[in-house]
Structures are given as structure tokens and as C-alpha cells.
Amino acid sequence: MQLPAKISKYELLEFLGGGMSHVYRAKDTVLGRTVAVKILTPQGNADPDARARFLQEARMASNITHDNIIAIFDFGEEQGRPYMVMEFLVGKSLRDLIKHGQTGDNERKMQIALQTARALGYIHNRKIVHRDVKPENIHIEDSSGKVKLMDFGIAKSEGVALTPSTPRP
Structure with a gap:
């Protein structure tokens, strides 16, 4: 994948992954x-709903400060493409740990659950x-x-949905 050299004051070094946005x-x-810099893809940027969700996630998450929630340092737009700057985490997702049987003993599992619950309690x-x-x-x-909760892309704040909702029967 061809990397853009720079966005704002951030030199992009390595593509890490992504779908509607690249990290x-x-x-x-x-x-x-x-x-870590998350940039909305051209396809995502062309979708007004995806663009609105991305910008709302950046605004909302940048106002959250908690030990167990990924920190958002900056966000903005460059050449019409939104980006968000986050703390760079070295480790694994809980999904990867489960997949490889590396979640640890019951004490470790309880610590993961407790730290996740602290993050959720804080945002709630x-x-x-x-x-x-x-x-x-x-x-x-x-x-x-340390556990870090991330990806607030479909979060809901003060009764305002950040994703289009479909009426339910």
C-alpha cells in the first residue's frame, strides 16, 4: 500500500490496517x-454518513480522558480528508488473545473484565x-x-445516534 508521506504534522511510517478508515x-x-493516525478512506469520505460518524467519533473521543480508554490527541482535516491522532498501543486485541489461548488465568481474565467495566462506567x-x-x-x-477500550465509531451520546438508525418493529 502506498503511504501518503505526511498528514498535518504527522509523518506516516507504517500501514497497520483498517476498513472504512486506514490506521x-x-x-x-x-x-x-x-x-497512531486514523484517516478516513476516499470511499468513506464520499459517504456523508461515514464522514459524519468519523468526525463525531473524533470530537466525542477527544473529550474522554481515562486510563482504560485510548487517548485521542488531535483530529482535523487535510485536503478534505478527516483524520484522528491517537496514542499508539503496543499489544494485542482481546480477540487475538482469545484466538491464541493467551487470556491467562482467572485472575488475569477478571482484571481484563474489571478494567473494561471501569472504562464503560466512566463513559456511561x-x-x-x-x-x-x-x-x-x-x-x-x-x-x-493495561486494558484500553477503543473505537467509538458507532457510539451514542446524549440521545443522539452517531449512526443512522432503522426503526425497529
Whole structure:
């Protein structure tokens, strides 16, 4: 995949993955720290709903500060494409740990559940519902074992849905 060289003050170093948005390992050229940059794809940018969700996720998540929630450092648009800058996490998703039988003993599993519950309690107290809690959106850091909840793309805040909703019978 051809990397754009830079977006804003972030030098893009490595493509990490993604679907409607691409995530890159990057370097903040001002602060010198490694970050993750999420950029909406051209296809996602062409979809008004996807674009609105991306920008709303960036706005909402940038106002959340908690040990067990991924930190959003910056967001903006460059050449009409929205991007979001997050802390760079080294570790694995809970999905990968489950897949490879590496979730640990019962004490470790309880710690993962407790830290996830703390993150959810924090956002729920701020009237935010994540709506996409699943093993791939729970990250466990290699060095500390700290749990980080991520991907607020379909979250709901103060009664306003961030995704189009279909009436249910």
C-alpha cells in the first residue's frame, strides 16, 4: 500500500490496517512521539454518513480522558480528508488473545473484565454508550497489561445516534 508521506504534522511510517478508515503508525514531528493516525478512506469520505460518524467519533473521543480508554490527541482535516491522532498501543486485541489461548488465568481474565467495566462506567456516567464493545475493540498493552477500550465509531451520546438508525418493529 502506498503511504501518503505526511498528514498535518504527522509523518506516516507504517500501514497497520483498517476498513472504512486506514490506521498508520506515525511520528508526531513536533513532539517526537509515536502515535497512531486514523484517516478516513476516499470511499468513506464520499459517504456523508461515514464522514459524519468519523468526525463525531473524533470530537466525542477527544473529550474522554481515562486510563482504560485510548487517548485521542488531535483530529482535523487535510485536503478534505478527516483524520484522528491517537496514542499508539503496543499489544494485542482481546480477540487475538482469545484466538491464541493467551487470556491467562482467572485472575488475569477478571482484571481484563474489571478494567473494561471501569472504562464503560466512566463513559456511561458521561451519557455515552459505546455500542460496539467486542473483543477486537478491547486492547491489552504488552508492557503493563493495561486494558484500553477503543473505537467509538458507532457510539451514542446524549440521545443522539452517531449512526443512522432503522426503526425497529
